[in-house]
Amino acid sequence: MMDFTGRHVVVTGASTGIGHATAGRIHAAGGKVTLIARSAGRLAAACEELGTRAAWVAADAGDKAQLIAALDEAVEVSGPIDGLFLNAGTGGGFAPVSAYDDEVWDAVMAVNLKGPFWAIAHVLPQMAERGGGAILVTGSLASERGMANNVAYVASKHAVLGLARAVALEGGPQGVRCNCVVPGFIETPMLDALPPEAWETMAARVPQRRTGKAEELAEVAAFLLSDAASHVNGQSWAVDGGVLGTLEV
Numbered sequence: 081m082m083d084f085t086g087r088h089v090v091v092t093g094a095s096t097g098i099g100h101a102t103a104g105r106i107h108a109a110g111g112k113v114t115l116i117a118r119s120a121g122r123l124a125a126a127c128e129e130l131g132t133r134a135a136w137v138a139a140d141a142g143d144k145a146q147l148i149a150a151l152d153e154a155v156e157v158s159g160p161i162d163g164l165f166l167n168a169g170t171g172g173g174f175a176p177v178s179a180y181d182d183e184v185w186d187a188v189m190a191v192n193l194k195g196p197f198w199a200i201a202h203v204l205p206q207m208a209e210r211g212g213g214a215i216l217v218t219g220s221l222a223s224e225r226g227m228a229n230n231v232a233y234v235a236s237k238h239a240v241l242g243l244a245r246a247v248a249l250e251g252g253p254q255g256v257r258c259n260c261v262v263p264g265f266i267e268t269p270m271l272d273a274l275p276p277e278a279w280e281t282m283a284a285r286v287p288q289r290r291t292g293k294a295e296e297l298a299e300v301a302a303f304l305l306s307d308a309a310s311h312v313n314g315q316s317w318a319v320d321g322g323v324l325g326t327l328e329v
């Protein structure tokens with residue numbers, strides 16, 4: 081049973097999709113939540129819907145100064161951070177590796193990898209000083225598999241899994257767990273732009289023969305951030321209907 085009563089969890093990429101659903105799940109389990117993303121309007125609306133115990137800060141997670149200021153504001157408003165869900169992500173453009181744009185590469189790395197690194201470097205010592213905490217990063221099937229024409233995304237998502245595993249080892253003795261949740265094909269705005277045939281192709285590749293809901297991902301993300309997962313550390317935890325665990329021939 082998940083209980084976040086008295087706990088403060090910060091979620092990046094919380095204005096829509098997986099982050100929004102996870103903030104809602106943690107709030108429903110009694111937690112205080114701080115929602116971070118760029119769009120102030122969507123964050124304000126989400127917090128209004130949640131009511132008390134919910135705050136937001138608008139910040140670009142790929143900008144170190146903005147991200148650190150947002151984390152400090154979260155502490156100031158809602159108290160020390162017990163859980164940190166580093167979920168903000170961007171896909172970047174699609175191009176062959178030989179034509180991949182340097183600026184797009186840097187932008188993808190800033191949001192998907194450097195942001196989580198900056199946030200962990202800032203918050204881990206605070207958690208350790210208080211005797212513990214839980215950190216979760218959002219990976220992807222691209223944390224475990226290659227994909228064509230999407231090199232920055234694949235490299236960033238492999239790297240963020242490595243970040244989680246390194247932090248699991250450094251944080252473990254200090255009471256801080258760090259895991260990586262790996263979404264499969266989840267129905268969120270990130271994939272909304274795809275045409276219906278692409279959805280059908282994705283669903284056909286899933287052993288369950290369907291895509292996932294943000295709420296199904298949120299259930300596992302909240303679990304990994306909760307004391308119910310107190311001995312889960314350094315894991316890549318897929319919520320993908322069986323894609324990574326199987327081989328269909």
Ligand SMILES: NC(=O)c1ccc[n+]([C@@H]2O[C@H](COP(=O)([O-])OP(=O)(O)OC[C@H]3O[C@@H](n4cnc5c(N)ncnc54)[C@H](OP(=O)(O)O)[C@@H]3O)[C@@H](O)[C@H]2O)c1
Pocket residue numbers: 092093094095096097098099116117118119122139140141142167168169170191218219220221262263264265266267268269270271
């Ligand atoms: N949906 C899937 O099937 C799937 C599969 C694999 C991995 N993922 C990963 O899951 C995570 C969440 O994605 P989602 O599917 O929930 O998509 P989404 O609904 O588009 O959510 C992305 C979130 O990240 C925020 N964001 C993007 N760039 C940001 C930036 N520079 N600074 C701060 N916030 C930023 C967006 O808010 P603003 O635009 O307001 O900033 C939004 O809240 C991402 O890391 C993504 O790579 C998703």
